[in-house]
Amino acid sequence: MTFISDNKSLREFCEKVSTSSDYITVDTEFIRERTYWSELCLIQIGGKECAAAIDTMAPGIDLAPVFNLMLNNSVTKVFHAARQDFEIFSQLMGKLPTPVFDTQISAMVCGYGDSIGYDALVKSLTKERIDKSMRYTDWRRRPLSKKQLEYALSDVTHLRVVYEKLRKTLAENGRADWVAEEMETLTNNATYYPDPMEAWRRLKIRSTKPRFLLILREVAAWREIEAQRRNVPRNRVVRDEGLLEIAAQAPKDEIALRALRGMRNEKLRGKPLKALLKAIRQGQELPENYCPIVPHRPNKVSNMEGARELIRVLLKYCSEKNGVAQKLISTSEEIEMVISNPDSKPRPLTGWRGELFGQFAVSVLQGELALTASGSDIKLVKPGEEI
Template identity: 50%
Template sequence: MTLITTTDALTAFIRSLQGADYVTVDTEFMREKTYWPQLCLVQVAGPEAAAAIDPLAPGMDLTPLFELMDDPSVLKVFHAARQDVEIFFHLTGKIPTPLFDTQVAAMVCGFGDSVGYETLITKLTPARIDKSSRFTDWSQRPLTDRQLQYALSDVTHLRPAFEKLRKRLAKTGREHWLTDEMAVLTDPATYTLTPEDSWKRLKVRTEKPRFLAILKEVAAWREREAQRKDLPRQRVLRDEALVEIAAHAPATPDQLARTRGLGENLARGRYGTELLATVQTALAIPDSQLPRPEPRVEPAPGIAPIVELLRVLLKMVCDESEVASRLVANAADLEAIAGDDEADVPALRGWRRELFGEAALRLKQGQLALAIAGKKVKLVELGN
């Protein structure tokens, strides 16, 4: 097992990967005590060599690794890439490209929705993954041989799995099916954390504009404070406290101190001063500029049975084509199609329309019917 702990060794390893058409990549990180993920280990494997890179080693400079991630001639292969990519984006401001996510590819190849790494490897290779080190503390040093073996297996077993998925995609002509999903993963907006949008994560029962304005401002304050101090947002202020502040709009430290979980000291300290000022800022927003929830579109009467028929069609088509249904259409897409033949949803564009959308519209228009033949559902052409 190779553990790289010096910049020179890292440079030599990255140099050894020159000419490789792809590398498999994984990371180990900790996030329980920080806002930003703390990178603890990076595993990289080429077609032959593999190594674990220790970013916490004294004097370690990860520039050679970042240059590899930015090399357009080398495909970077991840499984469930979003969190790993977020780490690289936070550290460098760049997204590893070109990118291939084996979880998405597995969905295209019929392995189900969001298939896990262990399941995918078991189905595609003879390897069996030892996950006993999954919840280890990766920030502790020294790392044990067992930890390193576990970490490296996440990239060494990914090599044959990726190669088999790539062959299946080429054989079925579905490489372009990944394009939309990869576009999301390589879009910087996916990883840009905007404090002003953080209130949308909170579940609230009221949609009063003034309440939402206060909630938006105090949630943005918490997000900026969590980023500044590199603390989990719940460690700065819990969600329940934000909602209560928005509901009561406290104007004094005494009123703020009544917020559950806040306390007298916090209410009269810097946090309290800034929170009260933030509430006043929200109260001063003109009515015309208050945030408003997205209008709820109630389904038209009688549309529910159409949605259910489309759901059966989706399941049937995806089973026959061996593709995960979640990749083709979701519940909102089905509702939109049920109500509008020209709905602006992915399921009515590109390969999704060819696979499912056209049949969905013809089913709606009475040109197709669903029938049971034996133990299977099939489509039946209807005459005029």
């Protein structure tokens, strides 16, 4: 078990793993409860025959060898559920690791269900059980115990076997290209730098009036930028309820703003307060044709409900028949697009998803194919032929 907290050891370790294997396994430990950006505490890296936990909080530690390794095109970086790890690396490096392999996505392609957890996947593929007792460790504290380090390193040592087995399965079932396609989406750096002007979409909107939406968009963008600047959670700046009340009431000055029930306990002052008032004015002054578009939320009792249910059954059929997780093939929102606007080429109608599911969905909606059921046995048929 190796714990690295000095630059010489880190350089030697990174050099060793970069030249001894065509892949490494990677995981991170971080804390985010009190910050906007994740606070990186540990990076675990595993080669074929060695593994180390790197103390990212060690005084004077230079992570350049790790960053160089992450960008080494001759070494595949293997993660499980990489999105949060990628957000950290994107923030630190300004780039994302490449090339990469996500075992959670790969497992979804290989029939292990929707978003399978690391523990369950390890148990399924290696028959090993991971001790979960260290799961809620405060990774900022030093020194870390032997048991804590063993737990952290298990996230990359078991991952080696998981990767080897999934890679073999993908080679056998011819779906490696599917995973590669998913990795292109996962490694789009823009994913990890969301547009503040889109932050309003996180909120539970209670009105679709243009003026409400214009103000809400502006004040939500202000909060996003302020949370990033101060590196605190969004609700530490202003709570969601406060933003929604501001958008509804459109206060014209500080007195009116502080009189709002959702703002009475907020301690805004100085430049942040002035910036919020400016955002409110911008929302009030913008022409209504600048109003953001609210995603259509269809009425569940609409005449499209029959089509929805039919396509959901088809999705389940295609998922089970091909051993691919439903969630990876299509989301509920994408099903709506397939039904209401197929010409926009939603994701389920393109690439491997189109071959697996999308082409049949279009044919079913056009009446060229039908689903039949006999007990629990579902079949896709067309005149004179069973698919």
